[in-house]
Amino acid sequence: RRKTGVGMSSIEEIYPISRADLDLVRAFPKGFLWGAATASYQIEGAIKEDGRGPSIWDEFSATPGKVFQGHTGEVATDHYHRVPEDIVLMKELGLSAYRFSIAWPRVLPQGRGAINAAGLDFYERLVDELLAHGIAPFVTLYHWDLPLSLHKVGGWTNRDTAYAFADYADIVTKRLGDRVANWITLNEPWCSAYLGYGCGIHAPGIQDRQAAFVAGHHLLLAHGLALPRMRANIKSVAQVGLSLNFTPTYASDEREETKRDTELTDLFVNQWFISPIAHGRYPEGLFEALEVTPPPMQDGDLELIGAPIDFLGVNNYTRDVIRGGTIPARPDESVKVGPVPGACYTEMGWEIHPQSFNELLLRLYHEYGMQALYITENGAAFKDTWNGDGVVHDPRRIAYIQEYLQAAAEAVEQGVPLRGYFTWSLLDNFEWAEGYSKRFGIVYVDYQTQRRIIKDSGHWYKALLSAHRDAS
C-alpha cells in the first residue's frame, strides 16, 4: 500500500474516510483511547447459567407490559458463549479499549455471601483474552443488574445495599485488580434511581419520587464506600471513576418562566449526581424543586461521596429544549419542546445536537473541575436493515459519530482533558424497556442466528482509529 503523509492513501484504499476525518483524528492526542461499550444484561444472555443468580432486570423484563413485546435479556446477543469471537471482532475493528460491565449476580448470586467461582472465572477469562489481544479493559461494576435478593430487602432504598456493593467491589478488584487498570463503579446512577424508583420505567419499576432520592443517595454512598476498598486492591497506576449521564437543557424562548423551568430541569437532570461527586454536596434547591425531603444521610456520607475520582465517565446522546409554563413545572414533568425546526433525530426521538456535547464537556471541566474525562457512551439508534449478505449500510450513524467527535475535538482544542471515546455500542443489544427494537451497535446482530455483521459505521470507525494511530 502506498504510504504518504499520515498514511492517507493506505487508509483511503481500505475505506473511504474523508480528509475531514483525517483532520479530525489529528485533534486527539497520542495515547487517546478509542473503544466501544456494552453492559452485562444487554449482551450476555445465559441468565441462569453457571450459578448466576437472578437480577432485578430478569424479573422486570419477564413482567408483562414492562418491556417492548415482552423482550428479555435471557439470550440477548449470547455473548456469554461468544467471548472469543467477539474479542476477535474488537481486534478487527482496531479498538484500543473495551468497556463492559460485570454482572453482580453472576459473582454473588445472592448479592452478598457465597461467591460464585464460575462467575469470577468468566470475567477473568474475558479480561485475559482482551489483554492478550492488546485491548484495555474498562470495567463497570454496576450497570443496573442488581441481584434480586437485595431488591427483596429494599434494593437501593436500603442503605445496606451500599455496603453490599462495597463488598462486591472488594471481591472483584481483589481478583482482577492485578491486571485491570480502569474501573468504573456505577453506570448512570441517575437512571438507576429515577427510572428505577421514581417513574418506574426501568427495573425495579417503582413509582415514588421520594424513594428515587433515597436510592440515589445510597447509590452515591455505594460509590464512596467502594472507592477506598478498590484502591487497596488495584495497582497504583490504575484509575477509578464513574459514568454519569447528562442531557444538556436549553430554553426554547427568552421568557423568564422558560429560563426558570430550564434551570430547574438542569438541576434535576444534570446536577443531581455530579454535584455531590465534584463538590461534596447536593445542588441548592434540588429537593425543593422536586417536592421531596432530603434523603436520610449520616455524618461522613458526603465526604465519602465527594472523595477524589481519577476520571469522570461522560454518557451523552442528545439535549432537551424546554418550554416554560406560567407556574414552575416540577422538573421531572418539565415541558420538552420538539421537534425543533430543522433538527434531526435518532430512532430514540433524541435530537442530534453536537454543539451541546461540546458545551457539556467545557462545563464539566470549568464548572466541575474534572481533570480527566472519558466519553464512556455516545452513539445513536437508527433503523438498520440487513439483506442477508455481509453489508449493513448506516450512513446516519457515521454522520452522528463524526459530528459528535468534531464537537469533542473542539473541546480538546479548548483545553478539555479528554482521554478517550467509547461509542455505544459495540453490538446491537437489549435496549432496556425498548427491548431489541432499537439498534445502537456499530456491529449488527441478527438475533435469529446471532450472526455478527460489521456495519459501514464499524468499517468507518476502524479506518478512523487506524488513521489516528498513523497520525500519532
Ligand SMILES: N#[N+]C[C@@H]1[C@@H](O)[C@H](O)[C@@H](O)[C@@H]2O[C@H]12
Ligand atoms: N438508551 N440508550 C442507550 C444507552 C443504554 O443502552 C445504556 O445501557 C445506558 O448506559 C445509557 O442509556 C444509554
